[in-house]
Amino acid sequence: MIPKVRKAVFPAAGLGTRFLPATKAMPKEMLPLVDKPLIQYGIEEAIQSGITNVVIVTGRGKTAIEDHFDVSFELEHLLESKGKDDMLQAVRSISDMVDIAYVRQREALGLGHAILRARDLVGPEPFAAVLSDDVIDSEKPCLRQLLDVYEYFGCSVVALMEVPRDQISAYGVVAADPVPHSGMDGRLFRIQDLVEKPKAEEAPSNMAIIGRYILTPEIFTALDETVPGRGGEIQLTDGLRHLLRSRPIYGVKFEGRRFDAGDKLGFLKATVEFALKREDLGDPFREYLRHLTV
Numbered sequence: 001m002i003p004k005v006r007k008a009v010f011p012a013a014g015l016g017t018r019f020l021p022a023t024k025a026m027p028k029e030m031l032p033l034v035d036k037p038l039i040q041y042g043i044e045e046a047i048q049s050g051i052t053n054v055v056i057v058t059g060r061g062k063t064a065i066e067d068h069f070d071v072s073f074e075l076e077h078l079l080e081s082k083g084k085d086d087m088l089q090a091v092r093s094i095s096d097m098v099d100i101a102y103v104r105q106r107e108a109l110g111l112g113h114a115i116l117r118a119r120d121l122v123g124p125e126p127f128a129a130v131l132s133d134d135v136i137d138s139e140k141p142c143l144r145q146l147l148d149v150y151e152y153f154g155c156s157v158v159a160l161m162e163v164p165r166d167q168i169s170a171y172g173v174v175a176a177d178p179v180p181h182s183g184m185d186g187r188l189f190r191i192q193d194l195v196e197k198p199k200a201e202e203a204p205s206n207m208a209i210i211g212r213y214i215l216t217p218e219i220f221t222a223l224d225e226t227v228p229g230r231g232g233e234i235q236l237t238d239g240l241r242h243l244l245r246s247r248p249i250y251g252v253k254f255e256g257r258r259f260d261a262g263d264k265l266g267f268l269k270a271t272v273e274f275a276l277k278r279e280d281l282g283d284p285f286r287e288y289l290r291h292l293t294v
């Protein structure tokens, strides 16, 4: 029997230097896309994929995240007394969303280190990891696409996306062989190797790892044994490379559009596209854009 994935880890303790000064006192995961913080999009994706427990790894600005998902009695009372039922519903639904536990990463020692901090709360079971600054707009939630593959093979699965060669050095990159599998249309791969941020000429392919993972619990031992790299950081890609020695890892070229909302330009693109799709904002916003001189 392949064990069910119940939990998702959300690392949110990075320094967010690409988004300074906005991220000086607030994690980038709290930046709002239209009217919801990035991390809420990620949590909604996880819930829609069947996840029931969330672990958030926090660093600076921890209270902003905790407060966002907590009950706010004063705000609810105020909205109630003013008869703002829609707003009240929107605010309540956030705190009712899912069971959330928090763990602290005191120093930003890399994504792999952040995942290791969740070890006690996850326990010996498979789990999902979601980097909420990668916002993915898709019909079927990206995490669900990965879970379908996990539920078939029972192995770790990473999300993959083709990126132009001149941008490849910003990513973890895989060498991978296609695996024929019904309904996957050439989108399923068996990973042969992984490299973190290779030089363009040394990249083993143009397929980059995007921030959605299903990880089997052996990743914790693998990360424990991973030697920290530059700046004392433990990279998840290096941990996965270690894991690959003993377990197969699969990759899925997911269906959907990904925005790098941790980057200013990516964030702006996501804001425009998400606003255009909104029922309440789409038409007036489109109208506004039409009149811009660009």
Ligand code: UTP
Pocket: 011, 012, 013, 014, 015, 016, 017, 018, 019, 057, 105, 107, 108, 109, 110, 111, 113, 114, 131, 132, 133, 262
């Ligand atoms: P990034 O690679 O985007 O790094 O992290 P960053 O530090 O957050 O941002 P920049 O590059 O300085 O602008 C990818 C994910 O891993 C988390 C981040 O919060 C983000 O979700 N992370 C990264 C941690 O939780 N801890 C770390 O030590 C590093």
